[in-house]
Structures are given as C-alpha cells and as structure tokens.
Amino acid sequence: MMDWTDRHCRYLHRLLSREALLYTEMVTSPALVRGGALHLLAFNADEHPLALQLGGSDPVELAAAAELGRDAGYDEINLNCGCPSDRVQSGTFGAVLMKDAALVADCVTAMRDAVDVDVTVKCRIGVDDQDPETVLPDFLARIADAGCERVTIHARKAWLKGLSPKENRDVPPLDYDLVLRMRDRFPALHLSVNGGITSLDQAEAFLAAGLDGVMIGRSAYHDPATILCGADQRIYGTQAACLDAEQAVLAMLPYIEDHLAQGGKLAQVTRHMLGLFQGRPGARAWRRILSEGAHRKDAGPALVLEALAAVTEGARNVG
Template sequence: MGKAMVSRAARLSVAPMMDWTDTHCRTLHRLMSRHTLLYTEMVTSPALVRGHALHLLDHNPSEHPVALQLGGSDPAELAEAARLGAQAGYDEINLNVGCPSDRVQSGAFGAVLMKDPALVAKCVNAMQRAVDVEVTVKCRIGVDDQNAEEVLPEFLSRMVGAGIERMTIHARKAWLNGLSPKENRDIPPLDYPLVHRMKELFPNLHISLNGGITTLEAAEAALDGGMDGVMIGRAAYHQPAEILCQADRRIFGEGEDTSAEDVVLAMLPYIEAHLDKGGKLQQVTRHMMGLFAGRPGARIWRRILSEGAHVEGAGTALVKEALDQIAHQSALASEARAV
C-alpha cells in the first residue's frame, strides 16, 4: 500500500494496545471499517532479532492498512526489526516513544526515550535506511519534570530533521516514577492545546492526536480543529461498534455504515478457520465482548461468551446463540417503546 494511502488512513487509527490489538482483534476491527489504520501490539526489537519470535509478525491480508509498532533503543537492532516487519508486509513501521511501563523502562525504550531525542533520531535514521515503507513515531508530550512546552517542540524538530513526516502525540506526560502504566493513561492531565500549537509550529508534519478521545464526535472535532489524524485506544476496544461502524462515512467520506450484527456474521467463517487450525474460541471472542455496548442484550451477550467460550468444544454455535439473544432483547425493547 502506498505512503499516501496509509497517510490518509491515519485520519483515524486504533492505538497499539498490549494484550489487546492482536491479529484477531484487528480482523474484527477491519470488518467494521475498511479505511481506519490499525496497529499491532508493541513488539520489541530484541524479541524479533535476538529471540527470532517471527510469529509476532503474523497477520492476515485482510488487516491492511496495518502498522507494526516496535519497541527498542538500539539503532542497528531496530533497523533489523523494521526490515523483518516490512518483509512481513506491514504498511508502516512505528517506533514507540510513549509507553511508560516498568518493563519498557528497564529495556531503555518507550517513554524514557523522550529524554534522549538524539538517540531516537539515530534509531529512526537506521530504520528508514532499512525499509521502503514509512517510519513513524508515537510519543508523549514529555516525561516527569520536563517542561513539555520546551521539550516537545525540540523533540519534534529532531524528528523532522531525521526525516519523520508523521507523528502520533499522546497529549499527556508520562510519569516514570510514582505512577503505574494504568495510572499513566488517566492521571497526567491532557494538554490538547499544546498538540495543536505543535501543528502550527510544524505545519508540514502530519500529527495525529491521541489520549482521552472516546467518541467519533470528539475525533471529528479534533480533525475540524486542525489535526491531521486522531488515534483512539481503549474506547475503540471496549465500544468498537460505536467508534468504527460509522468511521468510513464520517471520517473518510466514503462507504456505508456497518452494523455489529453484520460484523458478527462476517466473523463466523474466520472463527471456523481459527478453530480448524486448533485455536480456541475464547482467543477470538474475548475481543468481541463490547460489540453491543450500550444496547439491549449487551449483558447477556457478554455473559454467554464469557461463560461458554472457554469450554472445550465451544464453537460458532455459541456465538450464534449470543447473537440470537441480541435480536430477542432488541425486539423486546422495540415493543416496550411502542407501548
């Protein structure tokens, strides 16, 4: 897929989320939106290069446009990991400079790299030399006691100087000391105006806004306000239909809305193929729990899948049973409204 097409897809993207955005999740999300850019979970360069864990690069052709996010801090190793990712067919290679987890800090990568923009520049230079696909960076506005107003423009200037043309900025600081990774997703205050000022300072840099965006309306507002793209994380996972089923029409201006019901039916052949290969139903359905969030029958849908998907021999009949309950509960709700 060409660079321009991937850049356009970045108008809306689903964030890389550890333990969540695996190939099953991305396949589900792609059935809701043809155009939204999808990201892998973060894959560390040591795992690929030293650990030879190439299975971490597995994905389905249907997932495109799809980007690989890498974590690491060694330029040569990241270059080799990027080469492996491009060879596997990913449309973009993204460097994580935003994850605040203890595991990431001990490996000297993730958000701690905000303190060493020169090293990040070396890393992206090496990655760019290794691949033809676009290399991008996802960062925070700063870490710990850094003055974000000062360090963020300096960091972006370094990235532009290194040839980066597309960035995603999580509009929060990362507190590497004193906050857990979970707390780092909520407690540091959001600073959207700072990210908008960065767009004014770097008008030719494609900037996607990340952090705290939970609705399609908020994404549209950010785009209308001058952002080039919006990245949504947990809301796109927990309420995927609310975010993605109308995204093609509202964000990209083409295509028709999808429905959660149609997405479930479209997932059935994929689930069958997964089971035929020895996979477990729960590996797929765990990503489908929020499909009907906020709708009649959502609780029954979740209960049927959560209680039954791990049972030996569970298959698509369970998913169909849960879907039948959605139809039944929706009919009851319609009757109640008509009275």
C-alpha cells in the same frame, strides 16, 4: 495496547472500518531480531492498511526489525516512545525515550535507511519533571530532521515513577492545546493526537482544528461498533459498505472456524468481541454467554450464535 490489539482484534476491527489505519500491539525489536519470534508478525491480508508498532532503543536492531516488518508486508513501521509500563522502562524503550531525543533520531534514521515504507513515531508530551513546552518541540524537531514525517502525540505526560500504566492513561492532565500549537510550529509534519478521545465527534473537532489525524485506542476497543462503523463515512468521506455489529458477528464465523481448525481457542477471538453491543439491549447477555462459555473445549460458532440470539431477544423485549 499491549495484549489487546492482536491479529484477531484487528480482523474484527477491519470488518467495521475499511479505511482506519490499524496498529499492532507493540512488538519489541529484541524479540524479533534476537529471539526470532517472527510469529508475532503474523496477520491476515484483509487487515491492511496496517502498521507494525516496534519497541526498542538500539538503532541497528530496530533497523533489522523494521526490515522484518517490511518483508512481512506491513504498510508502516511505528516506533513507540509513549508506553510507560515497567517492562518497557527496564528495556530502555517506550516513554523513557522521551529523555533522549537524539537517540530516537538515530533510531529513525537507521530505520528509514533500512526500509522504503513509512517510519513514524508515537510519543508523549514529556515524562516526569520535563517541561512539555520545551521538551516536545525539541523532540519533534530532532525526529523531523531525521526524516520522520508522521507523528502521533499522546497529549499527556507519562510519570515513570509513582504511577501505574493504567494511572498514566488517566491521571496526568491532557494538554490538547500544546499538541495544536505543535501543528502551527511544525507545518510540514503530519500530526495526529491521541489520549482521552472517546467519540467521532471529538475526532472531527480535532481534524477541523487543523490536526492531520486522530488515534482512538481503548474507546475503539471497548465500543468498536460505535467508533468504527461510522468512521469511513464521517472521517474519510467514503461510502464503503461498513458492517454493523450483527453483520460483523456473522462475518467473524468463518474466521473463527478457521482459527479453531488450526488448533486455536474460541476465547482468543471472542474476548475482543465482548464490546460489540455496548449500550444496547442484550449486551449483558452477549457478554455473559461468551465470557462463561468461550473457554470450554467444545466451544465454537454455535456459542457465538447463541449469544447473538440473546442480543436479538433483548432488543425484541425492549421493542
């Protein structure tokens, strides 16, 4: 979710669910340790529980980056072994690490020795011509021996050559059964599934089948109200007062005002809000007003209220 789940996105999502664990976009350990880009660690205290997702392959550097994440206040440090982008491959991290489970284990060991918060891993079932039936259990065994207790498995291979990052999200077939078999093979691991999951119904089915967690990415981004507003009650069994889409828009206004006061741009926030009314009357007008107007220099909360009024009008016309 690089360039997607930034702090503005996460703040919105936290308004919709108090319980769901949120992840940062992937931050590379070289950017933090060598580049000093500590601004990439910024977040609002209301975002907890929150995991920092790191990209890297050098155990010493990842340990230092994990320390920076711990000091910044993150609840979990996650090592990404699943991203297939060209940038990630050239840096020898992300999905390419599926080819070197021993190195990943060394990275996990170094990070766990450095911090006292959870160190977790997100991976694929394999890459390129690897046989997932062989590669995935070996990978899980090695990182479990290194002390990793929680793993999220994207139930697809990644093809590092021949497919774009977008195609790697859709083209390789999903193998949920393999992930479920890992549940039986590694009962001590907390295993979550990721990939192709678009509803809470699917999430509940995976949990009922014995998995410990479900990660929903793009569907939660494109249709956040549908996915997140029901999650607290249906998945976590809490009665937390979750905001609906309209309430979330109003709750975002003070955040937007503060962001603008600090020199930020409205579009930096509202680009993450475009899907709030997905599938509802007025959704198209909502998206149009924000997309066309949020880049103006004078754009502010008034534009958001104008877009919200269009949603209300759309619903009234249908009714």
